[in-house]
Amino acid sequence: METVRAHGASAAPERIDAAPAQDGPDVWFVGAGPGDPELITVKGQRLVREADVVIYAGSLVPRAIVAEAREDAEVYDSAPMNLDETHALIREAVAAGKSVVRVHTGDPALYGAVREQARLLDADGITWQVVPGVTASFAGAAAAGLSFTVPEKMQTLIITRMEGRTPVPEGERLRELAQHGTSLAVYLSAGDPEGLQSELEAAGLAGDVRVVVAYRVGWPEETLAYTTLSELAVTARENGFTRQTVFLILPGEDDEDHVSKLYDKNFAHGYRA
Known part of the structure; x- marks a missing residue:
């Protein structure tokens, strides 16, 4: 039997007059x-x-x-x-x-x-x-066949956005976050791809860092553009990517074979000697 947490049940002394209670929340x-x-x-x-x-x-x-x-x-x-x-x-x-x-x-x-x-x-x-639902950055990575994490090289993903009409809190500026050198999923920033590229470059990311620009993932017009940081703005502009675009910044992606320990025959864990 599912236990339903009744948000707000104790917060309002004047609860509206609802019809007979049903299973689950309102x-x-x-x-x-x-x-x-x-x-x-x-x-x-x-x-x-x-x-x-x-x-x-x-x-x-x-x-x-x-x-x-x-x-x-x-x-x-x-x-x-x-x-x-x-x-x-x-x-x-x-x-x-x-x-x-x-x-x-x-x-x-x-x-x-x-x-x-x-x-x-x-x-x-x-x-x-x-x-919960599937968010565009995960769907974009899946469509591109890529991973945000790379064994022994990249273990962190930061989800963020550029500052626009909605301010970004102090300390969460993209340039500062990008200095960590982690994978990034940047939402709500397609209106200023030049500014996005500039901020990432100012953070010290190399021009050859791999980038996937994922437009309207899951829609019939879904488009994935594989590019690099130095070509990010040009790629976005030339393809006309606007709303519903997420930028996947992947410093951990390279041509080397980084293998997980999970299925290594010499790596023992609770289910394998």
Whole structure:
């Protein structure tokens, strides 16, 4: 039996008058993955199929994801809505005893807006839970057949973004993070590929560091461009990569054969002498 953590249940003395309690929380935040309808989790797909109300951002989530909803389900595109409007829609549905699924692109924990939505739900005593999803950087690495980690050479991945309309906290500037020399997945930065390349070069990364520019991973128009740091900006511009582009910076990738210890016949562990 699944134990459901009831977020916000004790935070609101004036809980809305909902219809009879149902199994699970009132609202599910579901990660839809990067775009491929088959990259949503089995659980996420089941919840979309079962929900009375499905809300998704049509600018980022393919319609095919929510096409799995029941014929009688209410499906709303939140792209033109603001936070108050989406919350009012959820609150009204829950008050009517309807189950709600809020579909987010990728994984809800990464560059999503769950925090502010959850704060409003908590204030109204509306319970919620999250189903994780596949994020674009992992889907991009999979499509490219590459790994962020390389045995004995690279063991760290930093996920970050360039500063734009959304400020980046002090100490998290891309130039400073890149100085660690780790693998990087840079989101939300396709609007300024020249600035991205400049920051990485200023951090001391060599021009021949391998880069994969992954555009709209999982969508029909998915494009992967294999390049180097010195050609990053030109590659992005020439291909017209804009929104929904993630840059995979791979200092650990080279032509050498770096072998894991996991299947080394001389490496003993708890399951092999």
